[in-house]
Amino acid sequence: MPSCTVSSLETISIDHVIVGGGTAGLAAAARLSENPGVAVLVIEAGQHRVAVPEIDIPGYIGRNIARDGFDGTFLTVPQKHANDRVVLQPRGKGLGGSSIINFLGLFRPSKQEMDALETLGNPGWNWESMLHYMQKSKTLLPPTLTNSEAVKYAAQ
Numbered sequence: 001m002p003s004c005t006v007s008s009l010e011t012i013s014i015d016h017v018i019v020g021g022g023t024a025g026l027a028a029a030a031r032l033s034e035n036p037g038v039a040v041l042v043i044e045a046g047q048h049r050v051a052v053p054e055i056d057i058p059g060y061i062g063r064n065i066a067r068d069g070f071d072g073t074f075l076t077v078p079q080k081h082a083n084d085r086v087v088l089q090p091r092g093k094g095l096g097g098s099s100i101i102n103f104l105g106l107f108r109p110s111k112q113e114m115d116a117l118e119t120l121g122n123p124g125w126n127w128e129s130m131l132h133y134m135q136k137s138k139t140l141l142p143p144t145l146t147n148s149e150a151v152k153y154a155a156q
Contacts, residue, residue, distance in 0.1 A: 025044075
């Protein structure tokens with residue numbers, strides 16, 4: 001993903017601007033840019049880090065939480081019912097968003113949560129209509145040392 005300076009944007013035409021280079025923003029940018037006639041700009045406060053073990057290796061769990069440059073390090077307001085305690089709310093800062101600090105985890109909402117979105121006035125935002133799109137985010141590449149017929153993955 002090429003980066004650019006603000007001044008270089010003065011001479012180009014942009015069709016879509018996506019604010020936030022987290023997993024959702026980058027997925028939206030990727031889908032929009034499938035059309036070669038569309039110019040997409042992603043604006044991200046953090047950096048684009050390549051080949052950083054603390055991002056790429058699941059065994060390095062937690063090393064980027066509250067780490068300068070990787071985490072936005074947001075704090076809550078004092079919590080009245082928790083003795084005015086202030087709580088860290090980690091949020092990834094960089095291309096990839098919170099996926100650069102959340103141990104490469106993906107958490108899909110429950111069926112009940114998705115169906116509740118529709119009841120709040122969002123037609124089409126329910127489990128049945130969104131499942132296809134949620135499944136597009138997964139891919140299984142079976143190990144070559146095993147019989148691929150024996151390796152199955154069909155989480156719903």
